[in-house]
Amino acid sequence: MMNLKARGFTLIELVVVITILGILAAFAIPKFIALDTQARTATVNALAGTVRSAAALARSLGQATGNTASVTMEGTAVAMVNNYPDSVLGGIPNAVNVSADFTYAAGASGAVGTWTRAGAPGAAGTCVVTYLPATSGGVAPVVAVVTSGC
Numbered sequence: 001m002m003n004l005k006a007r008g009f010t011l012i013e014l015v016v017v018i019t020i021l022g023i024l025a026a027f028a029i030p031k032f033i034a035l036d037t038q039a040r041t042a043t044v045n046a047l048a049g050t051v052r053s054a055a056a057l058a059r060s061l062g063q064a065t066g067n068t069a070s071v072t073m074e075g076t077a078v079a080m081v082n083n084y085p086d087s088v089l090g091g092i093p094n095a096v097n098v099s100a101d102f103t104y105a106a107g108a109s110g111a112v113g114t115w116t117r118a119g120a121p122g123a124a125g126t127c128v129v130t131y132l133p134a135t136s137g138g139v140a141p142v143v144a145v146v147t148s149g150c
Contacts, residue, residue: 040127040150043101044117048129048145051115054095055131055141058085082134084141087113092131092141102129110135122149 009017058078061071071078076094078085085092087107098104102115113131120127126149132142 037150040117040120041147044127044129044145044147044150047096047098047102047115048143050096050098051092051129051131051143055084055092055143058092058095059083081110082137082139084134087111087131087133091133117150120150126150 054073058071058073058080061073062068062080062083065071067080068083069080071080073095074097077090078094079088079091080086081091085095086109088109089104089106091106092113093104093106098115101118103118105114105116107113110133114125115129115131116124117127126146128146130142130144130146132144134141
């Protein structure tokens with residue numbers, strides 16, 4: 001009599017396992033694809049909160065020091081207009097520490113400045129944070145978010 005010890009899996013067991021893995025992958029892959037969109041949307045919304053906080057902090061610093069034209073935040077001068085940071089390159093971008101994931105397009109003094117999320121698959125202007133400086137002394141700046149193309 002031969003003593004055969006079976007080792008390993010049978011063909012049917014392997015087919016069943018591969019089928020189950022295929023079914024799981026069919027449901028899991030779309031979830032992972034949506035994660036990058038959610039991550040880009042979250043970073044854009046986080047930047048909007050950072051911009052609002054930086055503008056409020058710069059305003060508070062300007063009022064505390066009595067300097068309404070410029071304040072120094074973390075060793076960097078921030079240009080002000082109407083008691084809030086301006087949208088020029090020396091204004092709000094100096095008040096906000098932004099990673100390389102965003103590029104800033106400065107507006108003229110008092111005009112809209114825009115941060116664009118790098119790597120967004122949508123059309124230009126569809127994954128951005130815009131900053132419109134204060135138009136008068138008693139008006140806060142307007143920070144708007146567009147995430148439709150993230």
